[in-house]
Amino acid sequence: MLKTEKSLDEMTREQLIHYIRETVQPEKGIIPAYLLGNPTVYDVEHEKVFLKTWVFVGHESEVPNAGDFMTRELSGYSIIITRDKEGEIHAFHNMCTHRGMKLCRADKGNKSSFTCPYHGFNFKNTGELIGVPLEKNIYGSTLDRLKMSLHKVKLESYKGLLFGTWNDEAEPLEEFLGDFKWYLDIVVGRAEMEVIGAPQRFVVNSNWKVGSDNFVGDSYHTMVTHGSIAKLGMVPNATYSKRGYQIYTENGHGLNLGTPNPDFAFPEELKDEYKNNLSEGQYEVLANLKNMIGNIFPNLSFLISHTKIKDQLISNTSIRMWRPLGFNKMEVIAWMLVEKNAPQEWKDRSRDSFILTFSPSGIFEQDDTEVFTDITEAASGPMPFHKNLTYNYTMGLHREPVEFIGPGVVFDDKFTEASQRNFYKYWLELMTK
């Protein structure tokens, strides 16, 4: 292990990147603890990961009508997402181009223009500056309104999921998602999906990577951390989480696919819609699906959960973002998705199962946050760095991938750390580029 007398904050940017390159060894299953507990690493991460990749900002169904808007955050900056009268979706930096004030401070609403609270500049929901108080009198005809349009955010949609990026050179979203789309289709493209209500939002004192790591491939913890749900009879047994597949693709994306399931986890009425939207292979996976847990690099996780509540089986689908607020703090934002054409009774039960299991009061959710918090605390400060504390990510290193109906590198069991190694491999690639 590389020895250094310097602490991370004494290093130059080049020295730090060199140090990261030498000490982070995903292919050997070695991940150093300082990655989770250091503000300098976090600062570099913000620039090299979060300002470079596609980051989730919302779902199209959250702005269904002309004039709808919502404010979101894209890698540290507030943005406004609007739907204009032609139905087209736009995204702008939430910053007046005159003096930089936030134009909008509501979570969502409906209006065709935004007025700056500072000097009253008015912008259309398509970005153009359309009104300046006393313009003729104070600017004459010298103000170039066109140049003062709102700063457009690069935005692309995949099956309703909206991603934004500050990187002008970013590859197209579809390329970034690559083979992972095959699995993502099952989560968000199997039917017309809509977000129910407002997203849940809460703060956890944890590094964001702990959340991504947990969802990208850690079903191993389920037996212990979520041991209570087997005791309560909501899942058949404690090792329920082992059977299935672990899959990863390029760019750090990965998932665990729980299978088989003797019960169909989705509304029976929608079988035709599913078949129309999915390939035969995808439908076969869906029809046998127990659950599905994954992460789109860097910080958008998704989950299809299937449990028994009040003696009735019900699944719920959610997506969640681990929004970094600092090296040791994140906001968790969790959206619930449901099939738009499902019967209302099914939608309601699905919603209530989401609330019971994976909202901030959720009986699965709450135990994870204890773990996330303590891991981050133990990784923080100078000691874990100076003593070269590392985590063991070697599970399944001896195993060979198997053939599968879908793409990617696939293992026929969920208890391996291949997806996490792949997550860190891509993270390292971006950090040391």
Next chain:
Amino acid sequence: MNLEQILVKYEFEQWLNKEAEYLDNIEFDDWFALMHSSLRYQMPVRVNKEGTERPDYSTDMFTFNDDIELLKLRLERLKTDYAWAEIPPSRTRRFVSNVMVREYAEGEKAVVKSYLLIYRSRSTDIHHDLISGERNDEFTFEDGKWKLSKRVFIVDQTTINTRNLAIFV
């Protein structure tokens, strides 16, 4: 306010204080005994709206949306050895104030509004969480006692500043 109204207010203040004591002392079975079988226990997700548009909370997404059966399941879970979120249990202190009796039918039904501030401390963590909001409660009189039949807790934060809601509000 006449004497009768003062006594009614006092009665519900005592009820809510007792409830807070049960929850802060982790006496969940005693707390559960205060609940009516028709219970609806809700905490809507709070949202920021333009101007004064109301309500400024979601009407179809909740942080809690339990009936008596689901509430019982939560309590059963806390008794397993795997309820890590509350091992060791949070130290909580519930401050109940501004109790206002909105409707009252003797021996039948009552609607009571109150403010709630919860201080929460976890284990050795030096940080504390504060959860503040108002409760809109409905009570049903049964077997000579007032039981809680509906609670809607309107939290004051859109982003809740606590790692989870493994505690009750």
